[in-house]
Amino acid sequence: MNHTYKVQRGTRNHKVALAVAIVLIIAAAAMPWWGTSSWMREFVVFSCYFIFAMTWNLLAGYGGMVSIGQQAFFGLGGYTMLILGNFYGVNPFLAIPIGALVAGAIAVPVSLVAFRLQGGYFAVGTWVIAEVFRLSFANISAVGGGSGTSLTALRGISRWTRESVTFWIALACVVACIALIYIFLRSKKGLALLAIRDNEIAAESHGIAVGRTKLVVYTVAAVGAGLAGALYFVGNLRISPDAAFSINWTAFAIFMVIIGGIGRIEGPLVGAIIFWALNKFFSDFGTWYLMGLGTLAIITTIFFKQGLWGFAQERWGWSLFPTTRKLILVPPKNS
Template structure:
């Protein structure tokens, strides 16, 4: 006689393990579409007409810089709750570190781009000891002051051109088509890697801990989360990403100055992109960067009126779409390209 199979008895006082799911069929379809887009972008120089390919590559590098910087600000403020208006300090530091390595140390400028980002991350460690003494609005203003210290310090260094800036002479011997192709390839790798790493981090337990810290630091610490260590890690990672965006921007621009590198406009534009796209969402900076790039190309020649229009647009979107355009699309059509929310299955 065959006895029916049954599950072993559970110990007294125990309960079944809770199963948690992240993502779904829509996310898998989005991953396939994203892979197709990356493949098309990677092969663009070989299938697009030469003149159009050159213009498209330059535009993509510009969008990539906007996206990287906005993504890092979103990670810092949208997910970590650390609202900074001084991230341009690391944007400019990464750019100048790349220039110094290229012009004076003989390092290939394209190799100097990640090295400049690493230099920005390293300098963020001692800077954080000052910035983390401040809380809330004082932290935001303090980071702005730190960025101004960076700008004034670099403006007084004659070796890098002082206040008028200098050019990236290390690329003089490289032909323009080769330079554009290398910059484009580097930008594509940086964007894909940044998106993948941020997405993987936010789906991990450390990402969940970061969200807990953002919502309530006291409650998170009471659950055993290393609040200070997690905030420091996110701050340094955001500095690395900002430095990467700065180094990439100026290796494509070929010229750098303190006012261009450390301008508060960089953080203002990042806030605009994140607010327009949706703060606290990976899709937010992507949508915001595309919108900002399109507006910049169409209306930047209007100067002050253009900046005023950006501000009014941000106010309108905030009132009409509190979750940003990406949040509205998710709510209206169920589009969630980078799901990080946990769903209980049991």
């Protein structure tokens, strides 16, 4: 009796989640007409957290490159947007993707330095690179030096238009970020990335271009960080080196990914929701708030080593964005 096999890449939960997501996106797109401006501003902030965490998860969780200096590209995206808007007359909304692309372009020569380092040295080295950028912009008087400056290019645009367009761009960036990373991870390049994370030598022996793949992922992560930075400061309307290049951005991303589940698309989403809620309702408690974040991170790493979503996936088989392949035995049909 001959058996056949098929490769299963999706689940019923995946299809249901896709349908629900489409409905939520349509409802969210209409928020400027039924929601409040505070809701839209909060969503923009959440989007920046999520995009930054999502691309950090791609870099570290899937690529094995643990960087604590991604704030370098976050700040570059924000400053590029501001410079184009304030000094060259480019619409700041159009400057958001340009800022992301500039951050990605700068990541290429930066990688020549960063990739010379391995492990903990790579992590510390990326932080040092970010500090170099912070100090450099702090000494440029044209953009306000260390005290920063305001985004003046949006003057003359009504508040409703500014907030609505910023919200729509944030929504589009979130959807595009999830879709593109999901498509990439389901491709052969995504499998190659996982192989590199597990064992670079073995991956290279199987013909995988390790250096090129790592460069692509590092650049994509920089583009994502730059996109988050440009978007954040369009909504914030003011930028400074300490805010743009703060290590807190990477620390927050690490927290979100660890809480949600590293190496999973759903992880940064769950982590970003939890972090946004904690930051929204408990940040006024100051030191106690920071202690609470640390305690939550410790509890998660001890009792939920794969993160909250990772625990749910292992316990109940939940998977909204399946990237793995399962070989299913198909019994023969009765003749």
